[in-house]
Amino acid sequence: MKRIVSISLGSSSRDHRAEVEFCGEKLVVERIGTDGDLEKAIGLIKSLDGQVAAFGMGGIDLYLVAGEKRYVIRDAARIAKAARQTPIMDGSGLKNTLERRVVQYLAERLGVSLPEKRVLMVSAVDRFGMAEAFDAAGCRMVFGDLLFALGIPIPLRTLKGLRRIANAALPVITRLPFTMLYPTGSKQEENSPKYRAFFEEADIIAGDFLYIKKYMPPSLQGKIIVTNTVTAADLAELKRRGAAMLVTSTPEFGGRSFGTNVIEALLVSCSGKRPAELTEADYLELLDRLHFEPRVVRFG
Template sequence: MPKHVVSVSIGSSRRNSKAEVYVESLGETFVLERIGTDGSWEKAIELVKELDGKVDAFGLGGADLYVYAGNRRYTFRDAARMARAARKTPMLDGSGLKHTLERNAIRLLEPQIGWKDKKVLVPSAVDRFGLAEALDAAGARTLFGDLIFGLGVPIPLYRLSLLQKIAYILLPIITQLPFQWLYPTGEKQEKEVQDWRQRYFEWADVVAGDWHFMRRFMPPNMQGKVILTNTTTPEDLEFMRARGIARLITTTPRLAGRSFGTNVMEAFIVAVAGKYPLSEADYLEYIEKLNLRPEVTELQPTLG
């Protein structure tokens, strides 16, 4: 029997998918599956209870369990309820992999992108603090959009140290709020918002981080820009092409036509390892062993 990984997501069920992956170096087949509950925490909790102990690892999708600022970790109340429903099967939200895989991706992409002074918009940096730190260390001109996109406050942050100080004050409060107040869930993931926030996309050369935040606020004209993200479907690629986006980079390879979220890939690594929890060194070891590398997709036809 192949090992089975299920991402239970409070996102849209329209994005459901299932893929079989054969890992040659291990001689094993894995089934990676994503099941959306259209914004319902109760459905998600019931599904986790039903599958608990019957699958090898859970991903917690469409939401964060943890967010980080510096070395401090904060837990979302809503997501913690769902995580507690898994009593036998480990549940991963992708935060461990974001901290390792996405840092690594910035380093590996240096020859292609040249990060120094590149204008990069990260709509939500507390969701991907490792990515934010790596961009900062690489010398990118990074705009951290947490106040803009998360809270609707028109204050761009350009210093990671300032973001960290604000996060220390706000995150203990924010993580206790209903998650859907902060992040698009269910059908809201398909809706677009055309407002003042679009000008920050126009400023950027690269937009990096969570795809749903990007898609929700993205302006119609993204000519020549680069997207660095995860969890993209064939429909998402068509959406990007129509907006003129030049290049999509996913931090994990595309499987069965789509890139899976970091929660799925983290659960996949735990299933491969056959143990939990994993240390940062463990994640790095399996990233190397499984040859997880950023995948670059050129979206616009080249003339010539």
Template sequence: MVDGSGLKNTLEREVVKILARETDLLKKGARVMMVSSVDRFGMAEALAEVGCDMTFGDLVFTAGIPYAINTMEELEEIANKLLPEITKMPFHLIYPTGKKQESQDEAKVKKFARYYHNADIIAGDFHLIRRFMPAGMSGQTIFTNTTTSSDIAFLKEKGVGTLVTTTPEYGGRSFGTNVMEAALVAILNKELGQVTEQDYLELLHRLDFRPRIVKLGA
């Protein structure tokens, strides 16, 4: 069974490289706020490597602790210390599930709005991005996946300027990396345990994979 983790570490790194090389969306020094990075370490590391000014909101948006992490070294240190305990918590306490994925935590939206407003790019899991996004965005870029047409309308209403998804759109929806990984593994025709990062990269290149970039007009 695939969960998307194998593809995240390759696909999302590759998308960062494409954006930095071929667009003006990822300039050196761009202020990037990741709502959660331990589940997207490849994306976090790649963004730091291309020279982005990083803010990691793992403690802010999953634990409600108003402490932003600013370096990969500190992120690794805190993750090593806290993850063993956090993973014992009920999942719904650290990640929006069910109807919470379609609603906002208004108290935290107001409390943590500055993290969104001060960033050029907000990256990471879309359900977390959506749950805490304030109004009054000023043309920021969202770097994520698993979005629908209603999500795009939501982003426009909030004032977002550009949406970048790491997975392509099919029928008005960009699917999660778990769905895409399942498709790629089927194409590779290998046992999951035999699939390597290089296999994913070579297949992505053969398919001429490109990130989806949607200008929202803000």
């Protein structure tokens, strides 16, 4: 049985294993968290290299994006280089496609009227396709990249402003230790409400779930959450805080939504192609053939 393993910088408390049927064959999908230990992640990949069908690289992106420009995160490149034989995916090849589709799904399948909806994207440079899709739908945006990643109390409200700041800052930021930018290990389990007003005024809260989880206020009454990589415990917490609905860009496997790195690894394994050979059209064809749809949980 083929094995897909996601090695994550995230908390080991979120580890999960599921047997799934995909493209007509049974696969084992597994997530192994390293509690923020970069060297442990590299060591695990080296030890499993050549023994598994594909790796996912979780808890970190290989690239951050601003418009047409991509910036490589130095720590992520170190992790990716550890895989010599087995293909490794961080989800970036698929993320742009999936996360545009989830915005379309909100409007066309769930009947959410998006024009003038107030959307807080906790981070946009790791989900630029989603940011562009919400903006194109006529939403009133707040991009929280400066607020939540850097602790700078400046909300960005336009894609133009986001691109300008990102293109100036990302060449430097991507060379910093990743732990300075993003919660890893046990920090992923902490909740320290911050910039509460931006959460409270939003109709839709979108983006990376660990940023949402870390900074969300006690009440999410009536909010729509658009994110990914949630566990059963996360669902219970969102319900307790009064969220109206959760939409994840990937479907449910064994009671949780895996990250795009895992789904990309599954699709690469299914396609029979090398990752570099897969185009956006290939991903779209695979997603349609497999009837991939977002996961929707209504809490009402």
